[in-house]
Amino acid sequence: MPELPEVETIRRDIAPLIVARRIESADAAGGPRYGRVAEAVGRTVRALARRGKYLLFDLEDRELVIHLGMSGRLFVASSAPASPHLRAEFGLEGGDSLCFVDMRKFGTLCIVRPGQYAAIPTLARMGPEPLSDAFEQTAFVRAVARQGPCIKAVLLAQKVVAGLGNIYVDEALHRSGIHPESRGIGRAQALRLHRAIRDVLTEAIEDRGTTFSLYRDGHLAEGRHYERLRVYDRAGRPCPACGSPIAKIRVAQRGTHYCPACQSAPLS
DNA sequence: CACGCCTCCTGTGCGC
DNA sequence: TGCGCACAGGAGGCGT
Numbered sequence: 001m002p003e004l005p006e007v008e009t010i011r012r013d014i015a016p017l018i019v020a021r022r023i024e025s026a027d028a029a030g031g032p033r034y035g036r037v038a039e040a041v042g043r044t045v046r047a048l049a050r051r052g053k054y055l056l057f058d059l060e061d062r063e064l065v066i067h068l069g070m071s072g073r074l075f076v077a078s079s080a081p082a083s084p085h086l087r088a089e090f091g092l093e094g095g096d097s098l099c100f101v102d103m104r105k106f107g108t109l110c111i112v113r114p115g116q117y118a119a120i121p122t123l124a125r126m127g128p129e130p131l132s133d134a135f136e137q138t139a140f141v142r143a144v145a146r147q148g149p150c151i152k153a154v155l156l157a158q159k160v161v162a163g164l165g166n167i168y169v170d171e172a173l174h175r176s177g178i179h180p181e182s183r184g185i186g187r188a189q190a191l192r193l194h195r196a197i198r199d200v201l202t203e204a205i206e207d208r209g210t211t212f213s214l215y216r217d218g219h220l221a222e223g224r225h226y227e228r229l230r231v232y233d234r235a236g237r238p239c240p241a242c243g244s245p246i247a248k249i250r251v252a253q254r255g256t257h258y259c260p261a262c263q264s265a266p267l268s
Numbered sequence: 269c270a271c272g273c274c275t276c277c278t279g280t281g282c283g284c
Numbered sequence: 285t286g287c288g289c290a291c292a293g294g295a296g297g298c299g300t
Contacts, residue, residue, distance in 0.1 A: 001293070053294080070277085070293055085278095104277045106294060122295060149271065156294080166293065213280085213292085253273070254293065 002068040004130070004163030005204035006215050006223065007053050010074050013218025015048040017076040018098055023059070025091035028109070034088055039111045040064055052126050052162035063114045065123065069106025071214040075099055103214065127159045130197050135161060140194050144185040150266075151193075152180040153252040161197060167210055167232045170257045172196040174231045174241075180251045180258055182266040203228065231257040 002010070022044045028034035043059040050056065055074070057064035068074065080089045080097050088100040088109055100109060110119065117124040128134035143160040144151060154160055155169045164172070173180050175196035178189055185193065209215055209223030212233060216222060226233075230240050235248035235257060244261040 003294095067294080069295085071279095102277095103279070104293090106277065108295090153272085158295085255291085 001070055001165065001167065001212055002072065002209070002215055003053060003165035003168050004050075004201055005168070005207075005225070006209035006217070007050055007055060007068065007163075008205055009209045009223065010068075010218045011048055011050045011055060014074060014076055014098070017096070017218075018045045018057075018092060019047060021045055021096075022093040023090050023098075024093055026088070028088040029086065034109045036111050037088055037090070037109065040090060051123060051129070052158055053165070054120075054123050054126075058114070059111075061114065063112050063116075065108075065110050065112060065117075065120060066100065067108045069102060069104065069108065071104040072100065072102040072107035073214075073216050073220065075101075075216075075218050075220055122158050125159055127161045130161050130163060130201055135194070135198070137191060137194055141187050141190040144190050144193065145187070147184045150181045150183050150251060151178060151185055152254070152256060155197075156252060156254070163201070164197065166254050166256075167212065167229070168197075168200055168204065170232045171200045171230060174239075174257075174259060174263060175200060177262055177264070179263045179266045180249075180256050231259060233257065 023040045026037040026040045028037045039062055040059055043062055045057055046060060047058040048055065053067060055066045076096050076098055078096055080086055080099050083101050085101050085103045086099060087102050090098040092098060112119065144154060152169055155164050172193060176189060176192040178185060178193055204210060204225045207223055207225035207228065208217055210225040211222035212226060231246050234246045236245050239246055239259040239262060242259065242261050244259055246257055247260050249256050
């Protein structure tokens with residue numbers, strides 16, 4: 001469940017601990033899912049970047065790409081934990097290990113040539129970073145105006161905007177008063193949604209992410225944003241804006257939380 | 269081509 | 285009390 005704020009928090013936590021250090025060993029347990037980690041050995045971590053929910057480790061002439069999936073944790077420890085869910089371990093010069101623990105195995109890890117993302121189609125076609133200038137209002141308004149899949153599916157697909165998952169999609173739609181099953185969003189609502197996406201992600205980063213159940217930051221601590229959620233995991237409880245009970249439905253195969261009073265039903 | 273549904277995975281929590 | 289099943293979901297993949 002790590003989404004952009006959680007992945008960014010982990011990036012900031014572990015970058016100072018690994019940048020400029022050489023990888024001296026690499027081990028993966030879990031079969032072909034985590035292939036070719038040995039190519040990291042002997043290379044130095046030059047930088048750690050993030051694109052959407054992907055972490056990108058600059059290893060000079062290689063790039064290590066990690067997606068945390070539902071339950072992935074990434075941290076630096078003096079020795080790897082005795083966890084049955086330890087999927088990969090990178091030994092760093094000086095004795096520490098970069099550890100990847102992932103209970104549900106939804107996470108992925110692969111090594112590619114820098115910028116060559118053909119094997120990772122979602123990353124290859126990733127939309128603009130929502131907290132950068134690349135997230136332009138005009139392009140966003142045009143993209144969500146199209147009569148296609150419902151707005152929740154559009155936001156989850158990573159193509160129009162990067163980094164949103166189930167929690168922050170529900171939160172951004174509530175803040176902008178848009179029903180999750182709406183299609184063809186008008187200009188005024190699209191601009192409110194654009195603003196809401198930036199606001200909710202910024203606030204969640206300030207809170208070091210949302211710990212709903214399994215998420216931990218780069219120091220294995222919980223995030224603090226859960227208590228500030230307005231709709232996610234709040235079915236039946238009062239909407240913080242109007243007091244109506246939050247509803248839970250199924251949209252795009254995802255549990256979807258919204259306020260029936262604040263987020264008007266889509267026309268159709 | 270694009271949309272929508274299925275699948276993977278395992279611990280948790282609830283209902284009977 | 286204990287068992288068993290539904291549920292949680294990001295993204296790849298496949299079928300329509």
